[in-house]
Amino acid sequence: MNEAPPAASAEPETSGAVGTDDKPIHILWINAGLSCDGDSVALTAAMQPSIEEIALGGLPGLPKIAVHWPLIDFECGPVGGADTFIEWFFKGERGEIDPFVLVIEGSVPNEAIKKEGYWCGFGDNPETGQPITTSEWIDRLAPKALAVVAIGTCATYGGIHAMAGNPTGAMGVPDYLGWDWKSKAGIPIVCVPGCPIQPDNFAETLTYLLYQAAGSAPMIPLDDKLRPTWLFGATVHEGCDRAGYYEQGQFALSYDSPQCLVKIGCWGPVVKCNVPKRGWMNGIGGCPNVGGICIACTMPGFPDKFMPFMDEPPGAKLSTTASGAYGGVVRKLRTMTTRTVDKEPKWRHTGRKLTTGYRPPW
């Protein structure tokens, strides 16, 4: 189980509250950073709550929202037409749909490192017919947003596109806007990493922000990497189904084993992620639980600091040797205990004699 989201503290801070009148809170979703759209796809599997529950107002006290998300939006007309998807983003820039939450998916390439062309864009500028770059949209919209949310490891910390040797100078949203950046409502950038995100982690974070906007929740608690603390406070190892094997010094050397995967490359002991606890969809799955090593996809140092994948992580040799020696002793003692507790107590028997140790008080 995840820790429950924190209850309102004794001194509730309700920055960002915009009330619950009939005005919807718009969600402007830019999925045009460098990404595979995997976070959008993953989110369709959210259950706690589901996207339908958020978008259709199925949760009590949740403000009305209007979602402008390329993955599900049916508005697909040309610029200037009756059903122009991109028009909502121009409205956001003009201040016509205040308040809105800006969601950014994908890493932000550095458009300043070249003389011509562009790395990625989102819609065209009606005046020039040229694409509007993703970073220009962030420049236009972030100052007007109630909150900026980076979804997925690309948008939060740069991810795969920001690997050593990449040509785009890609970075995460906090690198682009500044780690101390705050929205006009005083909310820091909210980062929900994952490659892709665990769907419920994002749905829950968005829901939290909407309750905060309605004045029903205190300031979202974030750690120093701008992650919601209640979701990213524990390591993969702390929630892994195989942690008992680690503690007993039993390590898999191939993938067909139920034992701990650290010797074949699992980084779980040092990675902040709740996926083994939460599962992937509806509580099912969760990398090491189902046989996949943790490759640390939620971490700011991903992927460079965790490569090559499938090698024993540094430090694992020492810790598994210690755990192996200590775990071997513990295992022997446990085997003896298991033999004892795996049998019924001897006083459960037929016959005329009571051997339970009962002593009548008279």
Ligand code: SF4
């Ligand atoms: S498989 Fe990974 S996360 Fe699970 S117990 Fe082993 S090292 Fe820890």
Ligand code: SF4
């Ligand atoms: S368990 Fe590891 S590989 Fe799996 S989602 Fe979490 S950080 Fe990524």
